[in-house]
Amino acid sequence: MRFLVLLFALLPLPALAEDILLSGPPIWESAPLIALAQSQPVEGVTFTFRPWASPEELRKTLMADEPLMAVAPSPSAAIFAANGIGLRVLSATATGNSIAIVGRGEPLAQLADLHGGKLALPFKGYLPDLMMRRIGAPGPESWQPHYTGDHIAGMQLLLAGRVDAAMLAEPMATLALAQDPDLRRRANLCVLWRKATQLAVCPPAGVVIANPAFQDRPEIREAYRAAFAALAADPGKASALLALHFPGMDKAGDGFARIEAQDLPMPDHAAELAAFYAEILAIEPAAIGGKMPGPDFYGQ
Numbered sequence: 001m002r003f004l005v006l007l008f009a010l011l012p013l014p015a016l017a018e019d020i021l022l023s024g025p026p027i028w029e030s031a032p033l034i035a036l037a038q039s040q041p042v043e044g045v046t047f048t049f050r051p052w053a054s055p056e057e058l059r060k061t062l063m064a065d066e067p068l069m070a071v072a073p074s075p076s077a078a079i080f081a082a083n084g085i086g087l088r089v090l091s092a093t094a095t096g097n098s099i100a101i102v103g104r105g106e107p108l109a110q111l112a113d114l115h116g117g118k119l120a121l122p123f124k125g126y127l128p129d130l131m132m133r134r135i136g137a138p139g140p141e142s143w144q145p146h147y148t149g150d151h152i153a154g155m156q157l158l159l160a161g162r163v164d165a166a167m168l169a170e171p172m173a174t175l176a177l178a179q180d181p182d183l184r185r186r187a188n189l190c191v192l193w194r195k196a197t198q199l200a201v202c203p204p205a206g207v208v209i210a211n212p213a214f215q216d217r218p219e220i221r222e223a224y225r226a227a228f229a230a231l232a233a234d235p236g237k238a239s240a241l242l243a244l245h246f247p248g249m250d251k252a253g254d255g256f257a258r259i260e261a262q263d264l265p266m267p268d269h270a271a272e273l274a275a276f277y278a279e280i281l282a283i284e285p286a287a288i289g290g291k292m293p294g295p296d297f298y299g300q
Contacts, residue, residue: 019048020047021061021068023050025071027169028098032227035241038244067214073207082288088210088296090208093207094261094272101165102173104183110195111187116140121154121166123149125284135196154172155172170258197279208224277293
């Protein structure tokens with residue numbers, strides 16, 4: 001009996017199973033996480049996707065003991081870190097062609113070409129508003145923000161002719177164009193951003209973050225990158241994955257098909273994310289917690 005006990009003690013222990021919660025909102029960037037939950041590509045790891053509905057809900061989930069990978073707006077991640085929540089950014093996402101200024105008229109080389117027209121934006125002080133203010137200061141001779149308090153209301157106001165233009169994320173931009181043949185994409189936000197800031201990449205407005213309970217393993221990162229690459233090669237397929245958790249997203253395929261998604265894994269691309277934060281800090285320091293994140297934030 002003693003021999004058997006000793007023999008079993010010398011045998012290698014099996015790898016412990018790990019449950020990892022994945023979470024995100026109804027945007028393209030959440031689709032690679034949903035793909036992980038559907039395919040379960042890492043042996044010994046069970047991925048489960050659960051949507052988050054508000055930054056506060058995400059904050060509480062981050063502070064729990066459960067290992068978490070989540071898609072978050074870049075500013076929200078910085079604010080969480082500034083408030084002492086231990087998290088790391090595993091990757092950032094830049095999505096070209098995902099946001100457009102839609103309206104009637106000629107293409108816009110700059111925001112001042114709106115000549116004081118009303119531009120519908122969802123919320124004051126949130127990331128879309130801050131990016132627009134960095135691109136060009138509002139005013140009676142340039143552009144005037146019209147805050148709707150809702151992500152869909154801008155499209156509705158534009159179709160009703162109550163605003164001159166609207167900043168619309170896909171798939172809403174494509175839906176608006178399908179309903180009114182006089183509308184057009186007057187400007188691409190990524191193009192305007194790069195011109196105004198001289199930065200090479202589109203705004204990395206979304207990040208994948210992990211909480212302290214998450215044990216970083218190379219195979220998990222590789223699985224995420226593979227899922228991201230597969231969707232970036234055919235971005236319209238993200239709609240079917242999102243529809244598994246967000247009703248109605250199956251209709252987003254045509255809009256998502258335009259997206260040019262770029263994965264920016266950390267810490268290799270820390271400079272690109274930090275440069276984005278620096279631009280937001282110059283406009284509204286409170287939007288990222290009043291200071292630039294420290295080195296550990298970027299997965300270092």
